[in-house]
Structure formats: C-alpha cells, structure tokens
Amino acid sequence: MKTQFHRFSAAALGAAAILVLQGCGSYVSKGITDDGKATEVVFPNADGDAWLKEGTFPNLDNLRAVAPGMSKDQLYDLLGRPHFREGLANPREWDYIFHFRKAGGGVTTCQYKAIFDKNYKAQTFHWLPAGCGDVLAARPVPVAERLPAAAPPAAPRKITLGADGLFRFDGSSLADLLPEGRRKLDALVGDIKSSVKSVDAVRITGHTDRLGSNAYNNALSLARANTVRDYLVQAGIAAQNVQVQGKGESEPKVQCAQTARAALIDCLAPNRRVEIEVFGGS
Missing domain, CATH: 3.30.1330.60 (OmpA-like domain)
Incomplete structure (x- = not known):
C-alpha cells in the first residue's frame, strides 16, 4: 500500500506540473492548426486568469520587431514571459496585457495573443480590441521632423x-x-x-x-x-x-x-x- 501511495503521489505531482505548464485550458483558442492558426481566437479573462493582472507598457520597437517564425525564446526576449498561466514550454498560445499612453493623455489597455505552430514557432498574432494593432503603425515622429523647417533663403x-x-x-x-x-x-x-x-x-x-x-x-x-x-x-x-x-x-x-x-x-x-x-x- 505504501508503494502504491508513493506511485499515486508521483503521478499526481506530475499531472499538477503539466497543468501548471499548460495552464487551465479554459481560454485556449479553438481549432489551432499545425501551421499556427485558430478557427476561433479566444482571449482569456484578464481579471481572473492573469498572473500579472497589471500588465506592462511594452517597448513599441520590440513589438514592431515581432514577426512570424519566431521561437518562444525570441518572443520572450522581445516581450517578456506571457501574463497568463499558460506555461512556457508546451502551450500553443501566449497572452499579454499591454498598456499604451494616448497622445492627449490617458492610457489604452489591450490584450495581445501569439499562436504557435506545431513546432512552437509564433505564426499568427491577435489584438483585443482589434484596433489596438494600429498603435504599431503610429511611429513616433523623428526629432529632425519635429523641428521647424528651415526657412528658404530670401530671394535677393x-x-x-x-x-x-x-x-x-x-x-x-x-x-x-x-x-x-x-x-x-x-x-x-x-x-x-x-x-x-x-x-x-x-x-x-x-x-x-x-x-x-x-x-x-x-x-x-x-x-x-x-x-x-x-x-x-x-x-x-x-x-x-x-x-x-x-x-x-x-x-x-x-x-x-x-x-x-x-x-x-x-x-x-x-x-x-x-x-x-x-x-x-x-
């Protein structure tokens, strides 16, 4: 009986470890294909499922550098670890909570998802709300362009x-x-x-x-x-x-x-x- 108990405990611990790595599974997108696409993209509940509920203010240049084919290590290097209990190894999607400062003041909060293919290469990326992705197109104006243009020389x-x-x-x-x-x-x-x-x-x-x-x-x-x-x-x-x-x-x-x-x-x-x-x- 003691041996059986030890075997049961080991099995239970192993199952718990898998759950920690893979997450709860209640918000996993549906129909994730081998090439890293989902038939239905599902976002987790930011209030209930996130371990980092406060999110982060991402580096926009890092976000712009994200591209299909990146490994988890490369994505981690650019964006940090995911903000939900999805684990780092086996999950086929990572989720983040990002904040962006508005030009006129205030903050916009968005959720960001990367979905991986069967080889755990990030292939598709999604925003909630969808319009949050527009922040990547709004590049900051270079300092040289913000300076007033030099007046053309006056005609003689x-x-x-x-x-x-x-x-x-x-x-x-x-x-x-x-x-x-x-x-x-x-x-x-x-x-x-x-x-x-x-x-x-x-x-x-x-x-x-x-x-x-x-x-x-x-x-x-x-x-x-x-x-x-x-x-x-x-x-x-x-x-x-x-x-x-x-x-x-x-x-x-x-x-x-x-x-x-x-x-x-x-x-x-x-x-x-x-x-x-x-x-x-x-």
Whole structure:
C-alpha cells in the first residue's frame, strides 16, 4: 500500500506540473492548426486568469520587431514571459496585457495573443480590441521632423538702374556719374541700410546695348559695375560683400530694328543698365 501511495503521489505531482505548464485550458483558442492558426481566437479573462493582472507598457520597437517564425525564446526576449498561466514550454498560445499612453493623455489597455505552430514557432498574432494593432503603425515622429523647417533663403532684392541716368555718354568712371545718378545711388544705399538687417552680399552687373564691338561693350559694362561698387563702398557697404561682373550686350531686354541711329539708340536704352542684387535678411 505504501508503494502504491508513493506511485499515486508521483503521478499526481506530475499531472499538477503539466497543468501548471499548460495552464487551465479554459481560454485556449479553438481549432489551432499545425501551421499556427485558430478557427476561433479566444482571449482569456484578464481579471481572473492573469498572473500579472497589471500588465506592462511594452517597448513599441520590440513589438514592431515581432514577426512570424519566431521561437518562444525570441518572443520572450522581445516581450517578456506571457501574463497568463499558460506555461512556457508546451502551450500553443501566449497572452499579454499591454498598456499604451494616448497622445492627449490617458492610457489604452489591450490584450495581445501569439499562436504557435506545431513546432512552437509564433505564426499568427491577435489584438483585443482589434484596433489596438494600429498603435504599431503610429511611429513616433523623428526629432529632425519635429523641428521647424528651415526657412528658404530670401530671394535677393533686385534693383535696375538705367545707365543713361547714371553716367555721361560713353562714360564709366566716378567722375562720369551724373548728379541724378549720384542721387539714385545715395537713395539705394539708404534703402539697403534701413530695410536689410544684414547684407550678406551685393552683386552688381553691368550691361550695354549692341552698338560697338563685343570687347568694348564687355569692358564698358564691367567698368560701370566697378564704379557703382566703389560708390557703394564709399557710402558704407562692406567691400568684401560686393561682387561685380560685366555682361556687355549678351543679355538684352529689348530688340530694336530702327535704321536711323538716333532712333536706334533711344530704342536700345533699356539694354544699357546696371543691375544690383542685394542678398540678406530683411
């Protein structure tokens, strides 16, 4: 009788151990197939069957890393042990209680289930409520994207001054500046200083009409640009911020076909100009 009692006790302990490993079985999903699917997904009672009733706040990146084919060890490494009395070895499903913080405050509580195939590889995953899975799609906005976008650089202010109003005929030096031309440049300097917080650069481009040779027109346009630069520098614009170029007759604004020279010169007046571009914060 004593031997029989010992045998009975061992058998009872073994059965109890199996129950601990496999869990109560009252919430096991129905019809779990060899490939890890269930004909009916059943979630356990979070209040009655969970050993960790308070659940956890999972790492979202770990949750996003969960994928079909993972072993129990891999799933355990990402999510921790299951929160219900299902055991770790033989059960074909693991259940969790997860909490997620809402953007506007408060907490959402969800249940999460992994179902394993016959080789104990996780294959299908389920949420209760089903919409809880949307939290995985709501990736946090990277810090770089949360920062305000850098404002695009402001377009340069462009001022065009007619060369005929700046210089005497065929002139290009400071001595050739007309009184009206000096007034225009003084007004330009005052406008720049009052309306531009910091001048990053000033680009001055001289242009001529098509009368005369290319070489002459290139030299004349550059000489006039240099004169305007010298005037602006004398008025207080930093010399290192000023760039000059001469484009001669290469960028006309108008095309003229008059045969009389005087009429042709008048028609070509818009092509004889100095363009000033101011780069900086306004």
